[in-house]
Amino acid sequence: MNHATPDVVSVDARTGEAVEVIGAESTPAEVAALCAAADAAVPALAALGVAGRAALLHDMATELEQDGETILALADRESALGLPRLTGELARTCAQLRFLADVVTEGSHLGVVIDHPDPAAVPPRPDLRRMMVPRGPVAVFGASNFPLAFSVPGGDTASALAAGCPVVVKAHPAHPATSLATYGALRRAAVRAGVPDAVSLVHGQAAGVALVTDPHIAAVAFTGSVRGGRALFDLAAARPEPIPFFGELGSVNPLVVTPAAAAERGASIAEGLLGSFTLGMGQFCTKPGLAFVPAGEHGTALQEALATRGADAPTGTLLTRSILAAYAEGVRELAAQPGVRVLAGAEPRDLAGRATPTVLRVPGAMFSEALTEECFGPVTVLVEYATEEELLALLGRLPGSLTATLHMGEGEEDLPRRVIDVVTRRTGRVVCDGYPTGVAVSWAMNHSGPYPAATDSAHTSVGAAAVQRFLRPIAYQDTPQRLLPPELRDDNPLGVPRRVDGVLAGTATSPTG
Amino acid sequence: MNHATPDVVSVDARTGEAVEVIGAESTPAEVAALCAAADAAVPALAALGVAGRAALLHDMATELEQDGETILALADRESALGLPRLTGELARTCAQLRFLADVVTEGSHLGVVIDHPDPAAVPPRPDLRRMMVPRGPVAVFGASNFPLAFSVPGGDTASALAAGCPVVVKAHPAHPATSLATYGALRRAAVRAGVPDAVSLVHGQAAGVALVTDPHIAAVAFTGSVRGGRALFDLAAARPEPIPFFGELGSVNPLVVTPAAAAERGASIAEGLLGSFTLGMGQFCTKPGLAFVPAGEHGTALQEALATRGADAPTGTLLTRSILAAYAEGVRELAAQPGVRVLAGAEPRDLAGRATPTVLRVPGAMFSEALTEECFGPVTVLVEYATEEELLALLGRLPGSLTATLHMGEGEEDLPRRVIDVVTRRTGRVVCDGYPTGVAVSWAMNHSGPYPAATDSAHTSVGAAAVQRFLRPIAYQDTPQRLLPPELRDDNPLGVPRRVDGVLAGTATSPTG
Incomplete structure (x- = not known):
């Protein structure tokens, strides 16, 4: 065993104790x-x-x-x-x-794309076959x-x-x-x-x-x-x-509650938001870290419901002690920003080394860039907006996110459309009337977004x-059938979907196609 | 006019004279x-x-x-x-x-990809719709x-x-x-x-x-x-x-002539190669800058044909005086590498400020990395290989290129397949029995390649x-029809091709599909 090489140690997350050495770096x-x-x-x-x-x-x-x-x-x-x-x-x-x-x-x-030769094209086109x-x-x-x-x-x-x-x-x-x-x-x-x-x-x-x-x-x-x-x-x-x-x-995953949504179902949104930002003790990349709630009676009721429920939310163990330390530090920094008030949560880290769920609140007029940095763990910041224009302006100041969530009223159209237009330029997934913390594995899923959500x-x-x-394209020009990958051969032995001479295989380009 | 801002000057490429100021930087x-x-x-x-x-x-x-x-x-x-x-x-x-x-x-x-909700999926799948x-x-x-x-x-x-x-x-x-x-x-x-x-x-x-x-x-x-x-x-x-x-x-665009191809049509390949590396006075990103030719009788005949034709190729004006200077310098550097001989071409830049087409030759055993740097202008380097193994080893040392070209014999299979296997990892387009300098605009074209051919x-x-x-994806989750882009709506008013619930629209996934 090379004593110059540090050990790799498995730690029990609940006790913080080293359990076993599983090898060397x-x-x-x-x-x-x-x-x-x-x-x-x-x-x-x-x-x-x-x-x-x-x-x-x-x-x-x-x-x-x-x-x-x-x-x-x-x-x-x-x-x-x-x-x-x-x-x-x-x-x-x-x-x-x-x-x-x-x-x-x-x-x-x-x-797979196959273009047969076309000597009449400008410039003349050879036989070209492309695949990843x-x-x-x-x-x-x-x-x-x-x-x-x-x-x-x-x-x-x-x-x-x-x-x-x-x-x-x-x-x-x-x-x-x-x-x-x-x-x-x-x-x-x-x-x-x-x-x-x-x-x-x-x-x-x-x-x-x-x-x-x-x-x-x-x-x-x-x-x-x-x-x-x-x-x-x-x-x-x-x-x-x-x-x-x-x-x-990193991603702050903004969530917007329109005035109509707050009026219709503020209490249920408070419950859903609590469940989402504390899921897995807030250790999801899609955790809603910023929630925009309207000023006024219904928004205040939503805030109060979240404050009450948040205060009762159980503490929990985070993945590692250093994540716990970063959470405590992050919550303190958020809470110290101008205009920020603690609605729920005591010390972010309790004496037993567990994290306390925290709800913060800031008036939209006091919103600052420091509040757009992701804080990993069970904390969310409510941003109280006074007008639709203020909401849209605030959303326009956010960095890129994996998700943006919108809670709207039944049949509401104008404000949701304006919100979606703004967030579409800043996010990889728009979630309506739900929560962003589930990430389905499917054909249509997108888990990405403008920087810093993703580097690309x-x-x-x-x-x-x-x-x-993990793929890149290559094209084969005038290459004999015997030397082509099977996916590019005329007989398509593997039956892969292809575009041939501009036409997607199996689809019609005209009513008579 | 701000005299701190330099003028933008249009220069006559043939005379090197400034013709007009077209504005300021x-x-x-x-x-x-x-x-x-x-x-x-x-x-x-x-x-x-x-x-x-x-x-x-x-x-x-x-x-x-x-x-x-x-x-x-x-x-x-x-x-x-x-x-x-x-x-x-x-x-x-x-x-x-x-x-x-x-x-x-x-x-x-x-x-466009549409996944309808599936509550039975693990994790349960909401309605998800993705587009660029x-x-x-x-x-x-x-x-x-x-x-x-x-x-x-x-x-x-x-x-x-x-x-x-x-x-x-x-x-x-x-x-x-x-x-x-x-x-x-x-x-x-x-x-x-x-x-x-x-x-x-x-x-x-x-x-x-x-x-x-x-x-x-x-x-x-x-x-x-x-x-x-x-x-x-x-x-x-x-x-x-x-x-x-x-x-x-940059791209050196290697071209390979197999022994069989040299035997069958060495003279015609010499003519084609000359046309390709001097096209537009060699100022194509796909110019073949390295040509691998076999040692022996037929390869030597090909070299001699290229030397003779190359010596007769007309001089020409390059795009700018600085490109001409870089060409002259680049040719001198290539010619100064160990083992390199000049087969055709005198001074790379003549007294009238025109570029001279140049053919260089190096034995495979003397091939060095300095010969893999692109030299913009009408020059190509012939690399004489003694065996198939030497050829494949040389190809394995090349940097990324936009193209790799292969001239083979009628029906030849083994060596071409091995060459294609090697160059596929290093190029964006494989050209068979032709020349890389035409770049067709079509569905299947690929104009790219591993670095330095392309940065991605x-x-x-x-x-x-x-x-x-210039596109990035976004997914809309549980978004009402009224708020979706038309491409993602159920009625598909724009008729765009789509994948719905995993199935490419219009294509069958099974014989009965």
């Missing part, structure tokens, strides 16, 4: 070797074909389920998120692997708050593998034992598929830096803080060969389109 | 005002709808054609590219505007070598406008009068459409820097040198809010997919 040489092995695995992963990769993802889900009991116990110990939540998260993680397998099996993600190919090895940074669904076996790993890219995961230090256990399950499936280097795991902050700067790494996927994410983004951009960095960083708002980290991050 | 305040106006124009451009924007693009093409005679005369004076070539380029530019209008009229670029929306104002940097098709009215401007993004163009200093004239034509169409700020024009290097760092700019499109492009890329990445930088930088190999700057650079 990865050395630069180890990281380089794993990245080279990942690069060498690109052809083998390609050779599996879409069907083989889909089978690999299904097999990985099965392996995770087989180790479910062990994985859940470790994840609960390391995250304190509780078995019910984690059981759901494991199901989601496995469903996500299977969903992405189905997505790539259909083949539309390949974006894997970028190469992907570095994935697991997040603290979803030790399964956004960590080693999470959406980034699943979509990179689905795209055909080997993955090197940097384990999150908050749950190294969970990371190792889930990696073990994925690895068994990879070995069985004959591509053992399709997934590997590294530990330690220095290993993360080594990963992002390794010449074999072709793209990075990251979920975490603005500070950590931006530092890695900067490294990726500064490389001799810059690589794309798909980071999901054109890409989602959840849903079918997540696969696109 | 843009001040930082002017750039900021134009970017703010572009940002304010986003809603108006959106309000035109896809049909309105398509009409705008068609109108722009018509305006360019109406001013064609003036534009062509200016472009010929400023570029020395000659009226035949420029007449073709204007036709291509107008065809490109109309093609992209047709692309967005179809609507598939919006990537414009990123916001785009900065476009015109290229020197295509004063029309990759400049003010070029593919970047056309695809940004098609996507719904206002454009601020930084004129290339090599053709400011052409830039002003083409801008005038675009502007007339924009004014008529009621969105005068949809396109604007700035001049000067400082204005370019101001553009890339302006907070209203949401993306940058650039075609030019590695050095200039990388400097701007770094600025874009270092902003407080980083923005995507779609740069097409996932995006093309030519073809239908070029529009995608």
Whole structure:
């Protein structure tokens, strides 16, 4: 054992005690070797074909389920998120692997386009066939708050593998034992598929830096803080060969209650908002951190309901002691801003090391930029607006967010439309009459948004389109059938959806098509 | 006139003489005002709808054609590219505007996906509807070598406008009068459409820097040198809010001649290669700068044919005096590398200020990284390989390229397949038995490639997919029909292609579907 290499320690989130040493931090040489092995695995992963990769993802889900009991116990110990939540998260993680397998099996993600030659075009057009190919090895940074669904076996790993890219995961230090256990399950499936280097795991902050700067790494996927994410983004951009960095960083997720909604169902919104900002002890990237409520009788009633319910909300354990410390500090900073009043919540951190849910309130006229920074944990800031114009002006000052939520009155149209117009330029998902903290895994999901919600708002980290991050196009010009990938051959042996000579296969461009 | 602001001068490329002052360089305040106006124009451009924007693009093409005679005369004076070539380029530019209008009229670029609610899903799925929306104002940097098709009215401007993004163009200093004239034509169409700020024009290097760092700019499109492009890329990445930088930088465009191809038609390949690397005096981003030819009788014959023909190739005027100086310097550096011999070409720059086509040759064993840097102008380097293994190893050492070309024998399969496997990881387009210098504008074209060919190999700057650079997704969750964009409404009033509940509209997912 190299005593120059720090231990990787698994900590019990509830007690703060170190439970076991699960290994040593990865050395630069180890990281380089794993990245080279990942690069060498690109052809083998390609050779599996879409069907083989889909089978690999299904097999990985099965392996995770087989180790479910062990994985859940470790994840609960390391995250304190509780078995019910984690059981759901494991199901989601496995469903996500299977969903992405189905997505790539259909083949539309390949974006196959075939243009037959057209000598009459200006300039004359040769035979051109375009499809998406894997970028190469992907570095994935697991997040603290979803030790399964956004960590080693999470959406980034699943979509990179689905795209055909080997993955090197940097384990999150908050749950190294969970990371190792889930990696073990994925690895068994990879070995069985004959591509053992399709997934590997590294530990330690220095290993993360080594990963992002390794010449074999072709793209990075990251979920975490603005500070950590931006530092890695900067490294990726500064490389001799810059690589794309798909980071999901910070988001305040504004929620708007129109006067009509407050009048119709203020109490129920107060209850829903409380449930949303305290879900998982506020440790969701989609937690509503700012709620715009109208001044006046109904808005005041909503505030009072939230104050009363918030004061009764239970304290809870956060993922790590450092997250707890950051929460306490963040709440104090928010509360110290001009005009901010505490509606519910005592000390943000109690003597037992648990976090206290907190509701703050500020008049719209006193709103400041300091209130737009994400504070991870169970706190939300109510912003009381006096007029519609003030509301729209305030929304126009917000940074990019993953979500923007709107509660409106029955059949209300004018104000909701104006709100949606403003937030559409600043968010990746608009939620109506609901709460943003659920993130469905589906074809239409978008989990992204203008910076700092994401480093590239054109890409989602959840849903079918997540696969696109790890693909790039290539065109083959005048290439004989015998040398084309099967997806581009005239006979389309894999039956992938295609656009041929400008026409989407199977769709009609005219009534007679 | 502010005498602190440098003049913008139009130079006759053939004489090197300044012909006229066409204005002053843009001040930082002017750039900021134009970017703010572009940002304010986003809603108006959106309000035109896809049909309105398509009409705008068609109108722009018509305006360019109406001013064609003036534009062509200016472009010929400023570029020395000659009226035949420029007449073709204007036709291509107008065809490109109309093609992209047709692309967005179809609507598939919006990537509309509708998932109806599914309470049985894990986690339960709400109603989710996803589509692409414009990123916001785009900065476009015109290229020197295509004063029309990759400049003010070029593919970047056309695809940004098609996507719904206002454009601020930084004129290339090599053709400011052409830039002003083409801008005038675009502007007339924009004014008529009621969105005068949809396109604007700035001049000067400082204005370019101001553009890339302006907070209203949401993306940058650039075609030019590695050095200039990388400097701007770094600025874009270092902003407080980083923005995507779609740069097409340098490319050596390797061309491979297999032994079988050399035996079958070496002389014709020599002729074709000469035509390709001297086309437009070698000032194409897709110019084949490296050609791998086999050792032995047929390869030697090919080399000799190229040496003979190359020696007779006419000298020509380059775009600017500084490009000529860089060409002369670049050729001298290439020729000074170990093992390099000059097969054709005397002094790269003659006394009349014209460039001399040059053919160099190096044995594969002496190949070095210094030979992989793009040298803009009519020069190509033949690399003589002794064995197939040496060829594949050499190809594996090349940086990213826009294209890779393969000349093979009739029915040849094994070596071509191995070459394609290697170059697929390093290029954006594989050309078989042809030449890379034509870039068709079509659905399947890809004009991109791993760095330094492009700063993001996932995006093309030519073809239908070029529009995608300027779009980002947004999802609407549980949003009432009355508040949805028409593309997402159940009745699909615009008839855009959509995926509904996982099924691509109009396509069958099973034989009975």
